[in-house]
Amino acid sequence: MLVDWQQIIEALWETVAMVSFSLLFSVVIGLPLGILLVITRKGHLWENKQLFNLLNAVVNIFRSIPFIILMVAVIPFTRLVVGTSIGTAAAIVPMVLYAGPYIARLIENSLLEVDPGVMEAAQAMGATPRQIITRFLIPEALSSLLLGITIATIGLVGASAMAGAVGGGGLGDLAITFGYQRFDTTVMLITVGILVVMVQGLQSSGNILSKKIRRR
Amino acid sequence: MIFQHFNLLNSKTVFTNVAMPLLLSNTPKEEVKKRVSELLEFVGLEDKAESYPDQLSGGQKQRVGIARALATQPSVLLCDEATSALDPETTNSILKLLKKINQEYNITILIITHEMGVIREICDKVAVLDGGKVVEAGSVFEVFSQPKTEVAHNFVSSVMHDDIPESVYQLIRAQDESHQIYRIVFVGEATGAPLLSQIAKQYDVEVNVLFGSITELQGTPFGNLIVKFAGEEKEIQRVIMHIHQQKVTVKEVLGNVS
Known part of the structure; x- marks a missing residue:
């Protein structure tokens, strides 16, 4: 059976686009959320029990819904945002809702690992809360933040394949429609191969970048 | 202020660590550079400006901490157990540095410590705290030669050795x-x-x-x-x-x- 490379490359680009855009929006949402989850904690920069409990609950709710269900459940919202519930752009909405809270948790974890002594030193220097976040907390956690974002990106690659199942396009769509429904084993193997290489590449670049920042 | 565990930024060079308090107050770059190299020279680390904290020994890290604390030209330097994590030799060199700061920059140094040797070495006055309250205060000579409270006596005896065997x-x-x-x-x-x-x-x-x-x-x-x-x-x-x-x-x- 002949392999339509044109189609595969097109699907690859759709996957890359879905992952990149949803990663971008997820970080935009997840980073402030993660920071808020840290600084509203008891005894932290901006202690606020109600806000912490609220954010914590929201993140937990989104994190507990399996992606395939989340995708279907938010269809009305997706329509509201992008005008349609089918296609690559439509897939990005549930992907952001899935990865945003996930990234928030990963960022929260990294920031909590920062030595409290560094914060003490920052306060002793007279740093403002904003300076403490931008000049102390984030730079100190950056190496670990990058590893977290790498994990989230790989999660998004997986999610993008699932999005394919409901007409989101991309490599997952290709694998389902050709590989599964038309018994085209070659296409199935090629898509799986591409996904494996993609994830390997992402993890390695994440590791290298994180190591470079850590400077050890 | 300087700390027992130094509390340096591991992601920044020695230079940036020392410069941090100045950068926070938006000091002009030229001035920062001048001030930081002055301070690094003062603490004897001028060749370590581009190193990272985890490439330094404990004593060197504390010197960076001291240089950082002096960056904004404070009138009082707080030392929170500044030598408790250091070996005796390094402790001595840090104490010498603190003495030098006291004399050359005319900065009052407040030391919190449980090491009586540190107090005997560089302090003028001492206050003994017990359960969060000052139970005894006076010149180091007074308190060490004639401690009035039991707490003070117990502390002081570790360096005075005046208990009869x-x-x-x-x-x-x-x-x-x-x-x-x-x-x-x-x-x-x-x-x-x-x-x-x-x-x-x-x-x-x-x-x-x-x-x-x-x-x-x-x-x-x-x-x-x-x-x-x-x-x-x-x-x-x-x-x-x-x-x-x-x-x-x-x-x-x-x-x-x-």
Whole structure:
């Protein structure tokens, strides 16, 4: 059976686009959320029990819904945002809702690992809360933040394949429609191969970048 | 302020760590550069500007911490157990540096520590805290030579070694009229005077030093001797009179003193 490379490359680009855009929006949402989850904690920069409990609950709710269900459940919202519930752009909405809270948790974890002594030193220097976040907390956690974002990106690659199942396009769509429904084993193997290489590449670049920042 | 565990930014170079307080207040770049290299030279780390904290030893990290604390030219430097995580040799070099800061920059240094050696080495005044309250305060000399509270006494005895050992007590308990044991406390110049040899020559008593220590406190020698005088009681009384005339404190030590 002949392999339509044109189609595969097109699907690859759709996957890359879905992952990149949803990663971008997820970080935009997840980073402030993660920071808020840290600084509203008891005894932290901006202690606020109600806000912490609220954010914590929201993140937990989104994190507990399996992606395939989340995708279907938010269809009305997706329509509201992008005008349609089918296609690559439509897939990005549930992907952001899935990865945003996930990234928030990963960022929260990294920031909590920062030595409290560094914060003490920052306060002793007279740093403002904003300076403490931008000049102390984030730079100190950056190496670990990058590893977290790498994990989230790989999660998004997986999610993008699932999005394919409901007409989101991309490599997952290709694998389902050709590989599964038309018994085209070659296409199935090629898509799986591409996904494996993609994830390997992402993890390695994440590791290298994180190591470079850590400077050890 | 400087800390027991240094609290440096591991993701930044030594230069940036020291520059941090200046960067926070938006000091012009040129000025930051000048000030930081000045400070690194002062603490003896001018060749480490581009190193990262995890490439430094504990003492070097504390020097970076000190340079950082001095960046904004404070009038008081707070040290929170600044030497507690360091080995004795490094502790000494850090104390020397603190002394230098005190003298050259005229900065008051407030040290929080449980290391009595640190206090004896560089402090002028001391306050003893117990359960969050100041229980005793005064010059280091006063508190170390005559601690008034039990807490202070327990702390101070770790460096003053003026508690009488059990073996000496056994001798004290065995004393009779011809043997009398006294504690003689010398302060300052008196430490240099050959008091005991004078006594041995001028009076008909034998002098035997059982136990003793001489320490320096704030540049003043402080001696503490447990001495046995053997001889006629009358002669010993004359000796005690003589010692009193020299303005040296002398007290009889009794066997039941704890």
